[in-house]
Structures are given as structure tokens and as C-alpha cells.
Amino acid sequence: MATIRTQPSAAPVIQALRSIGYNAQTAISDIVDNSIDANSDYIQIEFDYDIDSGFIRIEDNGIGMTDSELQQAMTIGSKDPRKKRAKEELGRFGMGLKTASFSMGKRLCVITKKNGIISERCWDLDYVSDKNEWLLYETIPSEIKDKIGQVGENSGTIVFVDRLDRFCGYGTKKVLKQDSYYSKVKRIHKYLEMVFHVMLEKGLIITINGNTLYPWNPFLEGNQRRIEGEEQIIRVNQKLVNITPYVLPHPTTFNQVEYRYAGGIKGWRDQQGFYIYRENRMVSYGDWFGMFPKDVPSELVRIKIEFSNEADDDWKIDVKKSSISVPDEAKEDLQAIAKYYRQLSQEMMLYRTKATRTGEKIKGTLNTWELSTDDINSSYILNRTHPVLTEILKAVDIDLRRKINVYLKLVELGSPCNLLKTANMVKKEEQQIDEKSMKLIVDYAEILFSTGIELDVEKVAETISMMAGFEGIEIHTIRTIIDKEVNSNASNNT
Template sequence: MVVESDVVETIKLKPDAGLVKSLGTHHTFESAMADLVDNCLDAEATRISIRLLTQDDRLVQVEVVDNGKGMDAEAADKAMTLGHQRAYGDNDLGHFGMGLKAASFSHSDVLTVWSSKNGAISVGRRIRRTDFSRDFSCERLSREAAAAAQIKRAMQVNLQWGTTIVWSALRSTYRGANVDEARTWMTQTELKVRSHLGVTFHRLITRKLLEIDIVVDELGYADDAIGTPVKAIDPFCYANSGRPGYPKTIVATAGRQEVALQCHIWPGKTDIPGFRIKGKSGDKFQGFYIYRNDRLLQVGGWSEVANESVQRQLGRVVIDDALAIGTFLTMNPEKAGLRFEPRFRDALGSAKAADGTTFDQFLADVEDTYKTANKRVMRRHPVIAPTRGFAPAVRKQIEAELGLNKSEALDIRWTRLAEGQFFDIDFGNRTLLLNQRYRYLFAPSGGSLNDAPVTKALMFLLTHHIFEGTNLGPKDKDNIALWRAILGAAVEAEEEMRGE
């Protein structure tokens, strides 16, 4: 045991700059973007432009431009200081003083910040990761360069005040030689960023307190590009609850502190954006949704207080209590999920709603709702497998809903048919033929192998049982004639209505 008389001296230990190398190691590209957006919001920005700039189809630079209040020279120096914790307000999203640096160095080696504040001289700062990890050095950039960045910002977000964050010398980019792979990487990266920001900031976007747009363009031409807005993805956007009496609020109590858990049950057999998030099926997003100042910190997951299962995929729980963070819940620097402290887990065991519903009963209700909604699925019979010509997402959903008889396969393709004939049946080759003449009506932006997914899905549902027999019977032939007549008239009417 150490007593006070044992202390002979107090020394101050400075952090080793080498810790920079470990900054942001848990950040994905999209979570790093969200962290930068947090900084913009703390600066009172209402519009943010994210610019993913390419050369030869490879991502080479990232810019995040906002119309916030900006920084003067002193504030810019503090923003570039590792671990500097300003006086955070109750509504601020910043927390650790690490976000800008950790997010940036997770995916780039050079961070540049340009900022302009009303009544102050525009400033520029640059940190090179190698230098920063050696001695925390930061470069101050010229007033002339900062003024030029201010003019550029005014064109991008219609306001000269604000901040521009630039990543260069990127480590996260496609580095192979395959151009198609590079373009696919860029497309997928944009979609990940778009969906992550859409769900993370969905409350602010829906209430029109925040506009985010994304530009993907060549580095030399992006100044004149117009961004595409990020749309809100609400993980609680169902029209009707999956179970009467829900959502309901269950209250967990520990000592004098209470935390409200708003428990939701989605309707069964749902597959819409909001239930499906980030391109992944809804069963991946059961669990807790934790908000802080309308920013979503955790997107699903039971955080070790319950087990994930297929039967619980309809259950989602909202915790929207800033006071719970730091006491019952601990946030990590990346703001990507929280740790549930033992006292909160214990409190859940005795948590109840006003009607006496416990957390365990909520989980049981979730499972029962899922089982009830899926009883009828057992009566469905497997169908012929849609293959060539059907979009992968359509094939996947048909398999999920109906099941496939994979010993048989059905193709669909466009070909030349007589005018006025929309489709034909090639029974011997198990192929559904659509008339090339009318392709432009259903794929106006140009044909591809998996185009017109709605039209093809409807045709599959109409005709799949025709191909599942061993031969065309009299009833099959009569149905084919009927469908040809009606669909032929319909497609000609469609063409006429469009004035073609």
C-alpha cells in the first residue's frame, strides 16, 4: 500500500507521437465520413457537400465542405491538436477531441483544413501523418491560399464562411489495374457512404435541419459538379406496427436513474428501405438504436443483453437519453456502437412497461410475431430458378419467398418478335422471350443483361408455372394466347400514350 509520504516527486508524461499510427484503426470509410459530418454540425452547418474526387477512376481526394461558422487561427490550431477538448455544449456531437484526426488518418496520410470565419482572416492548416506521428507538427498555410479556398467554398455550398476538410494521399482506394473493378469499387463506396449517412443523420435530414450531398467526379472537373442529395433512411418507418400495443416504453431503473427503452416490432414479411439498411437484409439490424442529439450512434445489435436470431429480426429498441451515455452506456471514439455497462444490463432484468411488459416478454412477442407472419410460407412450393437476365436482387428475393427448384432454370432475354407481340415462350430451351422493339419503354436509359427488373419479375410470376411442367397442356396454351392478346394490346397502348 502506498502512503503519501512515499511520494517524492510528480512528473508530467507527454504522449508519444507514435500513438498517431493507431488513430482511427476501427473506422470504416463511411464511419469516418460521419465523424467529419459531426464536426460540421458542431460548427452549426446546415449544408455539407462531400466530394469524392477521382483520377483514372481511382479515388484520389476527399473533400468535406460545410457552411458552418468557421474558425479563426486560434480555433484552427486547437482543432488540429490531438486530444484537445473544447468546452462541449449539451447539443454538441464531439466528445473526445480526436474525431477530425482519427477519422482523417484512418484513410489518408495528409489532412488539410481551410476555414473562414466572419470577421477573421481565412486560415489553412495541414498535417502530414508521418510528421505528426513523429513530433505532432502542423503546417500553417498562406492567407492567399486560404482566401482562394474561401472563394471555392462559396461556389460549392453558397456561403463563403465555413470549413473545408481535404484528405489526400489516400490509403483507402482501389489500387488494381482492372478498370471495371475500380469503377465498381467507387460505386460501392459511394453507396456505403450514402446509406450510412442517410441512416445516421436521418432525423436531421427528415426535419430539414441538414442537407448533405455527394459529388463523385474527376478531380479537374468537380468544381462545377452538382451533388446528389443524401436521403434519410428511417429504421422505424413502418406504416403499421407488427403487433397491437407496440411500440411501448419499458423503463429500466438503477438507483435514482431511469432509462426509457422504446420497443418496436416491425410487421412481418417486410423488405423496404428502413428495414433493409445499407443494402443488407433487415435481420442484420435487430436490436438497439441509440441516439445522442438526434445522431444515431448504434444501428442494431443486442449488445450482449440478448442473442441475435432469425425469429427476433422484427425487434428494434430505441434509447434516446443523453444522460445514459457515460453512466449506463459507454461510447467509443469512432461513435460506432456503445458498451452496455453491467449496472444497465442488471437493470434490464427488472425493467417494465406501464402494462407490466418486461424486456423478456418483448423478445417473446417479437418471436411470436415473426412466427405468425411466416406460417403461410410453408404452403408455398419451390419454383423454377430464375437465372440469366434476372437482376441478382430479384433472384434472391424469389428464392427467399418461394424457394427454388434448382434442377431447372429459366432464362429471360430480349429478342425480335412481331410488332404487337410483347412476349413469347421458348418451352424447349426454358426461355421467356420479350420483344426487343419495346425494350426502350421499360429500360429507357439503355439495355443491360439485368435491366427492367420490375417487368421481368412480373413476367416471371405470371409464367413460371408454364415452364415447370413436362409439356404444354391445353390450359397452358390457352393462357399463353390470353396473355399475348392482353399484353400485346397493353404495350401498344403504352407506346401510344407516350407519343412514340
């Protein structure tokens, strides 16, 4: 079939590319990604305020680019997103450098050094729009030469963006005031401390206007009181995903400054949820992805999820590296894990439950059921130290507490698992009753007699014998126990 070569026109495409939804924080992060991919360990970011000629400058000491690599790098769509990327590489689409820069300003200059050779290029969007063609300047304009400065001794790259119309209203009537400009810079500072915290912890140095970034770890690494859940590894479309849940300590264990700091950029309630990392770089934070509401009792839960760049398709990573969607295959597992830890957070918030020992991994002590095993038998028993139960039992008088305990014992004996086990049991020749069952019969008989309903021993024995958990005990044995053990109340009724 015949085809007609149809070139996109430059001017409208530029406008569209400028509006793919970056904000200043995600844009700067995307440029920093490139420096990290280029093996930099020192990245200096500078935000310069000037009503007419402010700029953003990002300098790294990475491997730099040759002239042809730079030419390729400045091309829109410089790499095929479908190609396999190197292990740990953060880039994917061949777009970030351009789209992130254009989302902030109208001019992008890059100067880079590799093997001792310096190369430079410049996109001027006013010129591209004017000519309606993708015309890239081979050199950077002389008026910014002294602002952009020199690449370090060995190798490295400087990305320079100015004419900051989108970043601070350059050329419009609404130019940001200086204090708002620097408040914005402060927010970027905090955002980078969060999304790059793993790299910062590993020794990467990033400065903004000379101030060194300090890693902000959402899971409060080093806090002895936090609970670290068991790491779980699941497979999504054959690729491994690591999940590590954390429940942070109760708010009262912090002083005011620590508490505010641990709350992160959005505050405690909004920072709960999943934290998703792609190659150690946070791409999504504090989000339950519609599985649960963000409520105060669950605000102690933060769950780390890590995937590799091989799984980009499954998680639908976007150009901005700031949004993903949870693969259907992973949803059920994530929901189940989150549900458990949310409940734990709720219990800690409402009842101030503590982990058995500070810093120790949780071992299911908050399950309502626990498996009890000895050499021969195993059965499910209720967790009698569950904080909700403890709270209820504390609130009632002794008599009611006893009744609740008897009732719970019956629930336990009647649990479907225990019933199955009993049904399979071979009846013993001689009926032997353990002390616990004996006590239970007595307790229950006493409760039945105390209801005031007219009951004789026969009736009570029959009722108990039909109850779950007592199937294995013959009625006359029950009757004998009641006859012997239950108080005079019983004998009066006989």
C-alpha cells in the first residue's frame, strides 16, 4: 500500500510535549536520573532567581557524552523504549532530558565532556516555533556562556534551562516573587530527598544551591520501635517483585520535631500506603491505589515494593517516572498484605499495642487464631492475648469475663478445623476426660443453671453433649461430672 511521508509539525508538537504533566519536582528528578545513569556521584543543582534571566543548572561528574552521543541525546525520542536497558538504568523513553527541561523553560543548553573533548548543543523553542522546524543550535548562545560555566576536570555534563516561563512565569505578567521562588526550591529539595533516598544513603551527593540533600527514609531506618514485616517476594509476569511492609511507631514515641519530619512532605495520613521503587528510585509514594481509604488509624503503615526496569511494561511506568499502575496479577497479594498491616496499625493506634519486643519482626501475634501443636496433635486455638479481646475482658466484671471465656472455649472447640479432627478421631475404649474439658463442663453447667430457666441435670448434660467440641464425650460421663462437681444449685434442681 502506498504511504505518504508525514512529518509532525514542530511548533504544535513542542507545545504538546511541554504539557505532558511534569511539575517542577518530577522534572528535576528526571534530569537527575540521567546524571545517575551516567555514574555521577556528585550532582550540583542551582536555581537562580532573576525576574528577567533566572535559570536552572544541573551539573554532574558522570561519564559525559561524545559529540555524536550528545546530538543523539538532544533528539526527541533518542532511544527506543522497547529496547532492553542496562541493569539499574533509570532511563526508558529517550525523552526525559527534553520533555522535563521544556516543561520548565523555553531554552535548553547542554555542555558535556568526554575523553577530554567538550561538546555543546542548544534547543531554543522560540526559534523552533518560529521556523516550525526542529532546528538545533550547534553551539550555545554567547550570552549564557559565563552563566553555564565549565564542566569539571575529567568528564561530566551541565544541563542549563532558562527562559523559565513555566517554572516561574518568565515573560508573563505573573512572575513568581523571590520568596515564592525559593519556597518552590525548598519543596523540590524535600522531594528529591525522598525519591532518591536510597542513592543518597549509598553515598550519592546532591546539593541544591550549595545545601546538601539528606536522605528521607519513609520507613524510618534505624528506629528501634518500628515493626519490619517479613519480606515477601511475588512474581508478576515472571518478574520478581519484593514487598517489605513496615508499621511505624505510635506518634507519642516521637518528639515534635521528629514527628513532623517522619510525616514527610505530605504528612502522616497522606504518606501511608505503598511506596514503589524502580531500580532503587522511588516512582510512587503514599498511595493505596484505590484499594483502601487513607484513614488516621492506618497511618503507621508504609509498604515498600521494588521492581526492576525489566518490568516497566507490567507497571506501565510513564515518561515522568512519577506514576505507575499496579498490575492486576499483583493486586490480590498487595491487598492481602496491606490489609494485615493496616489492621496492625489500627490496633496500635487504638490500643497502643506494642510489638513483643521492640524492633523484633512481627510473628502473627495479632491473628485471632493460632495453631497449637505438640508431638501428636495440632489444633487451632484462639489468641487469648489479642489486644481487642484483652480490652473487652478488662472492661467487664469477673462474672461476665468468666462467661465470655467459656463461650470462647466453645467457639474454639467448634472451629471447623478442630471439628474435622475430632470426627476423624478413633473413639477410645475407656472414656478419659482431660481436666480442661472437665472444667469446661462444670463451668458451662453452672452458667446454664444460673440462667434461671428450669433445668435438671439430665437436660443440662444433654445440651452440653450436643454442643460442638463435646461430641466425643458420652452423656452419662457428662452427667456424672455435673453430679459430682457442680454446686448445690445443681443438686437442688435434680
